[in-house]
Amino acid sequence: MSTSHSISADNLCRWVDSLAGRFQVLGPVAAKRGQNVFAPIDNSAPLALDYCTTMLGPRFFIYPSVQRLCKIDRETNTYMAADPGPARTQLIFAIHPCDMHAISVLDRTFLGPNKDFYYAKRRQETYTVVLNCSRACDQGFCASMGTGPFLRLTEGFDVVMTALDGEYLLEAGSPRGQELIETAPGLQKTGRMRLYEKSRLEQQAAASFTKSLETEGLPELLMRTFEHPVYKEVADARCLGCSNCVLVCPTCFCYKMVDRVDFEAKIVERSRHWDACQDYWFAEVHDGNFRQPQQARLRQFMTHKLCTWVEQYGCFGCIGCGRCMTWCPTGIDITEMAKEIQRAPTRQLELG
Amino acid sequence: MSDGKPRIGVFKYSCCAGCEFQLIFFQKHVLETLGKVEIVFCRMLQSGGVEEGPFDVALIEGTITEQWQIEQLRKIRSVTTYVIPIGSCAVCGGVPAIKNNEQEYTIQSRVYEDTSRLTSIRAHSVDQYVPVDGYIKGCPMGERDLAEFVTSLLLGKRPEFIQYPVCVECKLQHNICVLVAYHWPCMGPVTNAGCGALCPSHDRECYGCWGPMKNAHARALANRFAKMGLSEEDICRRFTEFGEPTVEWKPGQVRRWDVVQK
Ligand code: SF4
Ligand code: SF4
Ligand code: SF4
Ligand code: SF4
Ligand code: SF4
Numbered sequence: 001m002s003t004s005h006s007i008s009a010d011n012l013c014r015w016v017d018s019l020a021g022r023f024q025v026l027g028p029v030a031a032k033r034g035q036n037v038f039a040p041i042d043n044s045a046p047l048a049l050d051y052c053t054t055m056l057g058p059r060f061f062i063y064p065s066v067q068r069l070c071k072i073d074r075e076t077n078t079y080m081a082a083d084p085g086p087a088r089t090q091l092i093f094a095i096h097p098c099d100m101h102a103i104s105v106l107d108r109t110f111l112g113p114n115k116d117f118y119y120a121k122r123r124q125e126t127y128t129v130v131l132n133c134s135r136a137c138d139q140g141f142c143a144s145m146g147t148g149p150f151l152r153l154t155e156g157f158d159v160v161m162t163a164l165d166g167e168y169l170l171e172a173g174s175p176r177g178q179e180l181i182e183t184a185p186g187l188q189k190t191g192r193m194r195l196y197e198k199s200r201l202e203q204q205a206a207a208s209f210t211k212s213l214e215t216e217g218l219p220e221l222l223m224r225t226f227e228h229p230v231y232k233e234v235a236d237a238r239c240l241g242c243s244n245c246v247l248v249c250p251t252c253f254c255y256k257m258v259d260r261v262d263f264e265a266k267i268v269e270r271s272r273h274w275d276a277c278q279d280y281w282f283a284e285v286h287d288g289n290f291r292q293p294q295q296a297r298l299r300q301f302m303t304h305k306l307c308t309w310v311e312q313y314g315c316f317g318c319i320g321c322g323r324c325m326t327w328c329p330t331g332i333d334i335t336e337m338a339k340e341i342q343r344a345p346t347r348q349l350e351l352g
Numbered sequence: 353m354s355d356g357k358p359r360i361g362v363f364k365y366s367c368c369a370g371c372e373f374q375l376i377f378f379q380k381h382v383l384e385t386l387g388k389v390e391i392v393f394c395r396m397l398q399s400g401g402v403e404e405g406p407f408d409v410a411l412i413e414g415t416i417t418e419q420w421q422i423e424q425l426r427k428i429r430s431v432t433t434y435v436i437p438i439g440s441c442a443v444c445g446g447v448p449a450i451k452n453n454e455q456e457y458t459i460q461s462r463v464y465e466d467t468s469r470l471t472s473i474r475a476h477s478v479d480q481y482v483p484v485d486g487y488i489k490g491c492p493m494g495e496r497d498l499a500e501f502v503t504s505l506l507l508g509k510r511p512e513f514i515q516y517p518v519c520v521e522c523k524l525q526h527n528i529c530v531l532v533a534y535h536w537p538c539m540g541p542v543t544n545a546g547c548g549a550l551c552p553s554h555d556r557e558c559y560g561c562w563g564p565m566k567n568a569h570a571r572a573l574a575n576r577f578a579k580m581g582l583s584e585e586d587i588c589r590r591f592t593e594f595g596e597p598t599v600e601w602k603p604g605q606v607r608r609w610d611v612v613q614k
Binding site: 031032033035037055056060065066237238239240241242243244247248260261262263265273274276279280281294326327328329330 | 499502503506507515516517519520523524525526528529531532533534538540541542555565566567568569572573575576
């Protein structure tokens, strides 16, 4: 990382104002009844920089929940790409480290050997400015997953900011991020001392977590315990199969293709929607369903995040944001389930 | 399909006729389509018609609440290729089936002075009496599934009806979840999608008008409602307003459950 700079809070606002002239800035703002959401902003005024978390991570600016892919005219046999990418270059401002990690996890899926054209385009046309977290959020356990509270990535983002005594430390993660920083007003070079303070703050923030998960040996353990009764117990008692957990998870990549035909059956429009393995129909194939009981679907979600993802992509599929447990209507918590398996890996289902 | 045009019959049983209105309203999109099908029988659209079929498609609206309806339904089934219940009444009992929640006579005498000439039976969905080939859900039936059905018919493909819960559509719309965030008793997790999460998108909870989602876990949601402080009566009402006779929502009809246990 190149030299770091600091900027006053006022100048940070001016900087955002000027960025809004160049980019479609997307930042955390206050929504109804105390919620925060990521939304387009024209200037720094609506920014809620002290936000804790949002129901949906800002992944949807890069990987939209519903994305039109193409139109096919059946009569003339022509094909038209339907998502031209964002109208203006986007800039996600104040994205938290866990969510930045989540996007880098998604990159492994969509920018890997089977590169996804639509994702790649939006990813390229989106700048990311990370804001390190100075305190833990209620349900977060990013410190356990190695994805927070401060950013651990060395590439794949543009700028990272850290709030330090009323100022913001700015560090670049890419050449285009460096160029962004240089446009900031009232920029001051910072010395070693500031970086030392930053690491002290990081330790402080990391120590403020109440939620944790022991990840050492976890994938191997989960692989051995597919028949553990915890899946059935939790699914039978509480799991609605409603898929909220999957849909708020910032690393889930599954989608379903949806075709719509006009009434003259001439134009077919294909789009993709986020899909969810907790849905009953997700595993419905010709003549059957290979994950019929809810426990199998709950296990698929949890073990993909904490076990099979590692083999698939070389990292966990969970970045510890705590969203799935927060937005589950019945509060099902994959860390609690994992802990139960760690506590009693060989426990059997009690009958009767 | 003799001359290539699918022959369609539309039948109405006990309901508000909203679905048939929806069908007629739907014509605004589909004048071209209506030219491609032949409406053989539809009381609301045209008088006369051939009630006896045969039909390529029979759209059935309304709850089955009388003996003659069952008999007619069986006849329709025997002369029809695809029998499709439309709307919650036909699909899952809908509003008319609320009455199942009390003694038949109690309900009748609340409405009619003289009950001696009433011949109604317990309210049930169409698939309780005849096998069906798909459902167009909704109250009234949803445009998306109707469009999917009509275009599939014309293309000769199998229709892909929506089979996931309202929560999925709700999240695709980025709505803040009213159940989790505000503790409103939302039926979304156990209700079939298709409406585009209409109610949560307008800042209120889903009351389940699309009827049960396949494999819904009603008991888990009822327990959640109970923890939120809803009375057993209130919980029971939420699970009987639509889909009273369905196996999916039975476990949520808490009050009745208790009566059985006591
Ligand atoms: S599994 Fe849960 S905690 Fe982990 S990244 Fe997904 S939503 Fe966040
Ligand atoms: S957890 Fe489920 S929905 Fe998410 S990526 Fe894995 S299989 Fe797909
Ligand atoms: S874990 Fe929770 S959010 Fe996920 S499907 Fe089950 S009940 Fe729904
Ligand atoms: S508001 Fe209702 S429909 Fe929407 S996600 Fe929450 S429970 Fe599901
Ligand atoms: S949100 Fe629920 S109650 Fe509202 S229209 Fe949809 S299914 Fe019906």
